[in-house]
Amino acid sequence: MGEVRKTRWREAGGSSRLSAGGVELESFTIGPRPDRAPTLILLHEGLGCVALWRDFPRRLAEATGCGVLAFSRAGYGASDPCPLPRPLDYMTREAVSVLPGVLDEIGFCEGVLIGHSDGASIAAIHCGEVRDPRVRGLVLMAPHFFTEEMGLVAIAEARTAYAEGDLRDRLAKYHGNVDAAFRGWNDAWLDPGFKAWDIRSCLDPIRVPVLCLQGEGDQYGTEAQVRVVAERVSAKVDIRMISECRHAPHLEAPDITLDEVTEFIAGLRAGGALTAGATDVRRIQD
Numbered sequence: 420m421g422e423v424r425k426t427r428w429r430e431a432g433g434s435s436r437l438s439a440g441g442v443e444l445e446s447f448t449i450g451p452r453p454d455r456a457p458t459l460i461l462l463h464e465g466l467g468c469v470a471l472w473r474d475f476p477r478r479l480a481e482a483t484g485c486g487v488l489a490f491s492r493a494g495y496g497a498s499d500p501c502p503l504p505r506p507l508d509y510m511t512r513e514a515v516s517v518l519p520g521v522l523d524e525i526g527f528c529e530g531v532l533i534g535h536s537d538g539a540s541i542a543a544i545h546c547g548e549v550r551d552p553r554v555r556g557l558v559l560m561a562p563h564f565f566t567e568e569m570g571l572v573a574i575a576e577a578r579t580a581y582a583e584g585d586l587r588d589r590l591a592k593y594h595g596n597v598d599a600a601f602r603g604w605n606d607a608w609l610d611p612g613f614k615a616w617d618i619r620s621c622l623d624p625i626r627v628p629v630l631c632l633q634g635e636g637d638q639y640g641t642e643a644q645v646r647v648v649a650e651r652v653s654a655k656v657d658i659r660m661i662s663e664c665r666h667a668p669h670l671e672a673p674d675i676t677l678d679e680v681t682e683f684i685a686g687l688r689a690g691g692a693l694t695a696g697a698t699d700v701r702r703i704q705d
Contacts, residue, residue: 427525428452428486432477434469437490439520442499445469446490448525450480457555457688458530460522461489462538464561464667465604468496470593475669475677479533482681488525492517494603497595505603507613510537514544522551531684533558535669536639537604540564540618543648547621556687557625558680560632560668563640564647565617566608573638574608581605622651629656630683632676634664635702657683660702 427435432449447469450456459479461472468491476487492513494501506512518541532554534542539562546554563570580586581601594600607613629652631645642660649656659679661672668676 430486432480437521437524439524440493440517442493442501444490444493444499444521445497446488447472447476448486448488449476450484450486453486453526453528453530456485457684458486458488458525458527459483459684460518460527460530460532460542461487462518462532462534462541463489463491463495464536464538465608466495466590466600467491467535467538468498468593468600470496473670475673478673478677479680482677483684485530485684488521490521494596495594495600500596500599501603503599503603503606504610505607507607507610507616509603509607510540511544511548511618514541515548518545519549519551522553527553529553529555531556531558531687533560533680534562535560536563536666543625544618544621546627547624550624554627556627556683557629558632558683559629559645559648560676561634561637561640561666562631562644562648564619564622564644566614567640567643569641570639571608571614574605578605578609619647619651622648625652626654628654628683628687630679631656631658632668632679633658633660634666634668634671635660635662636665639666662702 427437428448434447436443437446461476469489472489476489480487491498493499532542539559542557543559546557591597629648631648633645645658661668661675664672
């Protein structure tokens with residue numbers, strides 16, 4: 420733990436592979452190595468991968484001076500495949516069985532988990548259940564902690580768009596096995612047993628500051644998903660509701676998202692965001 424894998428970290432920005440959870444995962448790194456600066460770990464959404472972060476990792480590294488790691492979970496992008504169907508607790512398994520190995524593999528010293536959608540849920544589970552002291556803060560973009568009917572309807576609509584529209588063709592550019600990537604996410608969420616999925620309890624042990632970013636037009640979740648973070652996390656929680664934004668703040672409101680994350684990271688580094696028990700909710704016009 421803490422040993423830097425110099426052969427796997429590309430400071431100028433570049434792709435590589437890392438081993439975790441018994442599989443090989445594609446990754447992208449940029450910025451200082453983990454022994455030189457804090458590291459920001461990007462955890463993608465249910466249909467995401469390294470490439471679908473677009474230029475966000477590079478902009479994040481430039482704005483914060485931190486190192487940034489993005490990786491594709493098994494079954495996504497160019498990472499190794501994973502067996503289907505995914506278990507309904509797949510986010511918990513990623514958080515407690517795979518993510519710790521990723522952090523150790525890169526020689527993670529300290530930093531922040533930044534997750535989007537499923538990735539945000541994985542980040543929160545990891546922080547609450549693993550309680551790795553190296554994780555000093557969380558950024559949760561459009562997180563999920565329980566199912567909502569409107570979100571399940573949107574996921575069912577995505578299934579139709581995949582079967583009858585151009586969604587499959589658009590995703591095929593980014594995933595080695597696009598059908599497995601889509602089905603792994605979509606089939607799990609639309610499984611009748613998933614309606615009972617609820618991970619709110621993972622928030623109770625969290626003791627690090629949290630920034631939540633949510634689009635006011637998010638089709639997969641309501642403001643209740645971020646409100647529950649403020650209700651259950653005892654550390655400082657900042658909630659930013661972004662107008663004219665749906666489910667992907669880093670893509671639909673990139674400048675606002677970058678500014679908010681950069682300010683949050685600066686506060687952590689200065690020690691100013693460590694006041695327990697405070698909640699700040701702000702609505703931002705895009």
